[in-house]
Amino acid sequence: MQYKTLAELYVQLEKTSKRLEKTFLLSEFLKQCSEQDLKQVVYLIQGRVFAQAEDKKLGMSSQLLVKVIAHATGENKETVEDMWKKEGDLGLAAEKLITKKKQSTLFGKALTVAKVIDNISKLAEMEGDGTVQRKVALIGELLSSASPLEARYIIRTVAEELRAGVGDSGLRDALVWTFYPRIIGIFYQCETCKTLNPAGEKCLVCGKNIEGKFSEEIKKKFPKEVLIPKDEKEGRDLYNSFIEEVQGAFNVSNDFGVLAQLLKEHGPQGLKHTLLTVGKPIKAMLYPKVKDITEGFEVVGKPAMIEPKLDGFRVQIHRNKETVKLFTRNLEDVSVQFP
Known part of the structure; x- marks a missing residue:
């Protein structure tokens, strides 16, 4: 290219x-x-x-x-x-x-x-x-x-x-739009250029208005790779499952380049090959702060696992036999600082 x-x-x-x-x-x-x-x-x-x-x-x-x-x-x-x-x-x-x-x-x-x-x-x-x-x-x-x-x-x-x-969430969504089926209700077809657009008032290709009514959209004929749900809720749930699938793969790989390659070569099934790898840091999935324990349970639900928060330097520790690596929350390798 x-x-x-x-x-x-x-x-x-x-x-x-x-x-x-x-x-x-x-x-x-x-x-x-x-x-x-x-x-x-x-x-x-x-x-x-x-x-x-x-x-x-x-x-x-x-x-x-x-x-x-x-x-x-x-x-x-x-x-x-x-x-x-x-x-x-x-x-x-x-x-x-x-x-x-x-x-x-x-x-x-x-x-x-x-x-x-x-x-x-x-x-x-x-x-x-x-x-x-x-x-x-x-x-x-x-x-x-x-x-x-x-x-x-x-x-x-x-x-x-x-x-x-372009942030992580935007790139994640772009991978879903590229390598997963388009879902009617999430996407609507422009009558002028026939492009499938995300829900909005105008076509992002030709600029013409898009009506965007689910009841009318499902009557149209689409290629077989386009999914037509029974209602808008089913479409949204299905789309969210695609997003969660790619996000989950990113959480354990921390590499959109690898994910894109897997999706290109194998389709969504390719993401099953993403595994945690010792020596390759991942982003810590930290919950946002809450004001008290009551709000905490409202956020995470019950039952919940609770662990103490300690002061100090947060590190991610990777050990492969005798080799130990330490990574910061920003994924920097700081192993040499702790011989």
Whole structure:
């Protein structure tokens, strides 16, 4: 997949603050991804090149990125810093400066998602003498082939500030919309372009009005992969079960890239392959705070398991024979701090 295609998705995601629209955009995009690209694309949509559980740091400061942009555009550092100050974003600064740079030598062959992932991931492996120069060269290579728009998102990805507004819940829902059957009552068909849209007033593709009446919708003919429940409640319950299935798989894998790959290759049945793995941290499922024990039982029900809350440093402990790893609540490996 060309990186330009992904950059154009980022633009669409930035333009809307509506969660349903973001989820729809993600779903339509993920449908187009090949098995080869899908996992990497999911990571890039999250603004990273590694799975969250991988304890790898790119080690690229803002000042080092200024140096990269200066190197790629032929501008001096002061010019880059002035543009950064004006735009308030290094990605936009890179975009403006590359737009300004008109020499044909600036643009090379089309960037692919695989090439972007490969170059950026190498940053985490570099250490020792000459590291700064090699990092500048790696990202500079990408920028030399990038369009102004691609440059914006390459810099943001390396800076770990993508700004696409995609959270875990939005990506989870997008996987459901992509790899599970569409359910009438949750989705309604546009009479003009025949696209199945999430419940709303207008089609997200052609902009035409959608009536959105369940009683009328179930009279239409749909492809066999579309589910038609007996009523709206059954449809909602079924949809919620799909959401819970993907959420449960994410809770034990902590990796949307892997889940997307399993769903692409095996369908929903593929999620049965997700298991807890020693050495791979998961997010702690903590209950929200309540004001007293009465409210607590109202939230969790009865019977309930209660354990004391201790002061101190919350860690997740993984042990595999003689190997012990400690992870923080943010999934950082802190094993070396406790020899």
